[in-house]
Amino acid sequence: MARRLGILMAVFGMFAMLSMLPEPPVRWPEKTYVLSAVQQDSMCVELGRALFYDPILSRDSTISCASCHSSYVAFTHVDHKVSHGIDDRIGRRNAPALMNLAWSKTFMWDGAINHLDMQPLAPITNALEMDEQLPHVLEKLQASRMYRRLFDEVFGDSLVTTERMLKSLSAFLITLESNRSKYDAVQRGEALFSEQEQRGYQLFKQHCNACHTEPLFTNGGFRSNGIAPRGDDFGRGEITGIASDSGLFKVPTLRNVYYSRPYMHDGRMARLSDVMLHYSLASFETVVSAEMKMMKPMNEEQRIDLTSFLLTLSDSSFVFEKKHQYPFKLYESYSVQH
Amino acid sequence: MRTVFLCLALLFSVHVSLWAQTEVSIQFVPCWKDGQVITANQIIADSSIDSLQLNTMRFYLHKVELTFEGKQVWAPNNEHFLVDVMDDKRASVQLILPEHLKYDELSFVVGVDSALQVNGAHSGVLDAMEGMYWTWQSGYIHWKLEAEAKIGGNRETITWHVGGYRQPFNTLRRVSLPAVSGRTTMKIGIDVFSLLAAKQTDIDYTIMSPTKHAMDLADQFQNAFRWLAD
Numbered sequence: 001m002a003r004r005l006g007i008l009m010a011v012f013g014m015f016a017m018l019s020m021l022p023e024p025p026v027r028w029p030e031k032t033y034v035l036s037a038v039q040q041d042s043m044c045v046e047l048g049r050a051l052f053y054d055p056i057l058s059r060d061s062t063i064s065c066a067s068c069h070s071s072y073v074a075f076t077h078v079d080h081k082v083s084h085g086i087d088d089r090i091g092r093r094n095a096p097a098l099m100n101l102a103w104s105k106t107f108m109w110d111g112a113i114n115h116l117d118m119q120p121l122a123p124i125t126n127a128l129e130m131d132e133q134l135p136h137v138l139e140k141l142q143a144s145r146m147y148r149r150l151f152d153e154v155f156g157d158s159l160v161t162t163e164r165m166l167k168s169l170s171a172f173l174i175t176l177e178s179n180r181s182k183y184d185a186v187q188r189g190e191a192l193f194s195e196q197e198q199r200g201y202q203l204f205k206q207h208c209n210a211c212h213t214e215p216l217f218t219n220g221g222f223r224s225n226g227i228a229p230r231g232d233d234f235g236r237g238e239i240t241g242i243a244s245d246s247g248l249f250k251v252p253t254l255r256n257v258y259y260s261r262p263y264m265h266d267g268r269m270a271r272l273s274d275v276m277l278h279y280s281l282a283s284f285e286t287v288v289s290a291e292m293k294m295m296k297p298m299n300e301e302q303r304i305d306l307t308s309f310l311l312t313l314s315d316s317s318f319v320f321e322k323k324h325q326y327p328f329k330l331y332e333s334y335s336v337q338h
Numbered sequence: 339m340r341t342v343f344l345c346l347a348l349l350f351s352v353h354v355s356l357w358a359q360t361e362v363s364i365q366f367v368p369c370w371k372d373g374q375v376i377t378a379n380q381i382i383a384d385s386s387i388d389s390l391q392l393n394t395m396r397f398y399l400h401k402v403e404l405t406f407e408g409k410q411v412w413a414p415n416n417e418h419f420l421v422d423v424m425d426d427k428r429a430s431v432q433l434i435l436p437e438h439l440k441y442d443e444l445s446f447v448v449g450v451d452s453a454l455q456v457n458g459a460h461s462g463v464l465d466a467m468e469g470m471y472w473t474w475q476s477g478y479i480h481w482k483l484e485a486e487a488k489i490g491g492n493r494e495t496i497t498w499h500v501g502g503y504r505q506p507f508n509t510l511r512r513v514s515l516p517a518v519s520g521r522t523t524m525k526i527g528i529d530v531f532s533l534l535a536a537k538q539t540d541i542d543y544t545i546m547s548p549t550k551h552a553m554d555l556a557d558q559f560q561n562a563f564r565w566l567a568d
Contacts, residue, residue, distance in 0.1 A: 112475035117458035121466060121473040134467055162466050166459040239475055241507060241549055 026187060026214040028179075031102040033116055038154065039171035047150045048172025049327050050334075051165065056140050057120075058086055058130035065123065065169075068095040071324045074256035075099065075176065081267030085129035092128070092233060094267035096252060097260040099178040099318065103216055109249045109265045111222060112239045116173060117166045134162060141165065146334040178255050178318040179215075186312070187215070193312065200309025203302055207279070210291035211251045217313065222248035225264055226284030226292060235265065247286055258314045272310065276303045358437035362522055364444075365430045368395050368423050369527035373566050376530060378424055388488035392530060395423045396470065397481030397559075398450050398463070402433060404441035404517070411441050416451060420463035420470065423528065444524075445514040448559065449480030452503040452510065477501050477548070480509055481559060483533070487543075494543045500555055502548025509552050511560035527566040533558050 038044050051057065055064040068083040069075040075098035077083045083095045093109050107113040113122055123129040124137060141147045141160040148158035155164055185191035193201060204212075213219040222236040224247050237246030249265040263269040269278065280298035298306065318324075368376040376382060382390040399419050404412040412435060422428040454460065455477055470479045478501055485496040502509040515526070533555070542551050 114456050114476035115458045118466075118471075118473075118476050121471070122475075125473040134473075138467065161461060163459040163461045170458075240504075241547075 028215050029103060032105050033102040033170070033174060035171065035174060036167065039167055039174070041154060041171075043150070044154045044168050044171045045175055046172075046327065046330055047147075047154050048168040048170065049323075050146075050150060050330055051169050052172055053326050056144070057124050057132060057137055059132040059136075060086060062086060063130050065120065066326070068123075068129075069098050071321070072259075072319055073097075073261075074178070074259040074319055075324075076260045078259075078261065081262055083129070085123075085126070086131045089128045089131075091126075092231070093265050094262060096250075097256060098173065099176050099253065099255060100216055101176060102174050103220075105220055106250065110236050110239050111250055116170045119173075120166060120169050138162065138165070146331070149334055176318075176324060178315040180317045181255065181315040182312040183309075184215075184315070194308070196305050196308045197312055198309075199302075200305040200307065201312075203298065203306045204309050207295050207298070207306070208254075210294075211289070212254045217254040218251045221251055223251055223289045223292070224248055224284075224286050226286055226288045227264060227268065227278065228285040230266060230268070233266065254310060255313045256315055256319065257310055259319055272307060273303075276307055280306075359434050360437045360522060362433045362435055362524065363430050364433065364524045364526060366421050366423050366526050366528060367429065367566065368392055368530050369564075369566065370529070371531045373527055373564070375527065375566070386531070387534070388491065390485055390487045390530070390534075392424070392483070392485045394482055394484035395528065395530075397421055397448055398470065398478065399431070399446045399448055399513075400451055401447040401512075402431075403445050404435070404439065404519075405443045405445070406441045406519075412436070412439060418450060418454075418463055420468060439519060441517055441519045443514055444517040445512055447510055447512045448556075449501070449510040450478040450503070452508070455503045472499075472501060472547075475547075477503055480556070483530070485530075487534075489534075496543045497546060498543075498555060499546045500552045500559065502552055504548070507548035507550070507553055509548060509556035511556050513560055513563045515563060515565060523568055525566040525568050527564050528559075529562045529564060532562050 052065045052069075055061045055067070057064060063086050068077040068080075068085075070078060077095035080095070082093055083091045085091060096109065101107075101116055104116065105114075107116065107119045108122065113119045121134065124132050125134065138160050141151075142158075147160060151160055151164060152158040154168065182191055182193075182197075186193055211219055211221065211223055222245065229247055234246045236248040236250075237243065239245075252260075257263075257272065261270060261272065263272070263275045269275050276298075279295065280303050282292075282295040282297045284292065370376055370382055371384070371386075376392055379391070382392075397420075399421060400416055402413070402417075403410055414434075419431045420428065421431060450464065454464065459466070464478070466473070470482070471477070472479060479499045480501050481498075482500070483496065483498045487494045487496055500509050517524075545551050545555060
């Protein structure tokens, strides 16, 4: 009898110990963007960086990609509900944060773009953003001594082509990887959440993870965010032409969400607390997805816990990474005078 | 020694005849009723239309195939061609065929292969510089027609940019035409009148995105190809 009791206690003890072990780390999926050999060359990345920060891509050389995607706010446009482009023209959507793009299958809030290479063509030619024509962009780059030198160094000759320009931009954008937050350290077993963060993590998994799925904190899908539409923006429906897609927008990543305010596709929520309140009420103004219908209201304490967890997704080493910033030295060494 | 030489010569001639090739040029031209070729800057006017001036007609084609009695006899690769019927230098497609190939049907797909639409930037005729790529959303324009017209007393600007590679608005279409083998030049007309006539009951002169209208127009374009006399 005593022996049986001993065995039972040992088994019980083993299960108890297992339940105390940390949860296994969340695995990152395979990247969807495959870099070519040229794109892996650091000079190609530098060329892409030079293009990203250069207003030469716009009609009057006033607007660069970085104008609306600032590195220090996770490559979004801080304090602007929607971006303003050339001639102070106002766009209609909030500039999305840029990170971990190698895992993205679609781009833009409505998923209009199906490949990272093709993404820059949209803002370059959009009349509200850069308002430029592709042939003229190539002409300007070809006329630039700096870019002739850079293209020669990367591709073996100085010819500027659409494909080379776009793939160079992709090479730089792919380097914008954010995976060094406290959350990531916990996943790697290098840190522990505080009790509040751990409570927030449990709430996150219960309420948010279905759409903002770990470890990218987006499932890449399109959902209604539950806020009433303003104006004539029908989101995903404008691209697919399918009625049920109307009002759906891409699920944004929550990585670096602390930096990437304002929030929602039209930037209508200025603070993270506004977003917390919106979702915690679990009372939405539009038809929402099955996942959101399952959401239960959260009280203030729970909102604070959840916010505490979301702050663990801040990756300051990403946001302040020098290699992502304005390439002063490159412009200097390759002649600022284009 | 002499026998060996003769055998080698025979083998060589058999090899040469097996691999002998011939170039076939297919020219595409816009046409009106009864195959009347529309030339650049020409203004069409007849009982069916007050006036029509065609400014642009360009299209991609790929997956060219030749068949004989229903069986494929030639399908070289998935090369894409960009045809511009208003530009003599780009109005023809050259095919290199095995000499004496027998076929009775020519077919090709109008548009850009769906697989190439989703794998990034391309060069050559698929360079976005060609003006056949939508920038506001990803996807090639399979074909475009732009014209100024006066119809029923009203001035109309026709802008048809037809594209779409995903369901439910996949506007890729395979065109099939009976063919006679042995010719080195062929001329295929694209009947603009049939496109306009088909649209008369539901006129939408501006189509620039993948929609139901684009699907209807793609169906009409598929049936607008016909042989013309050289």
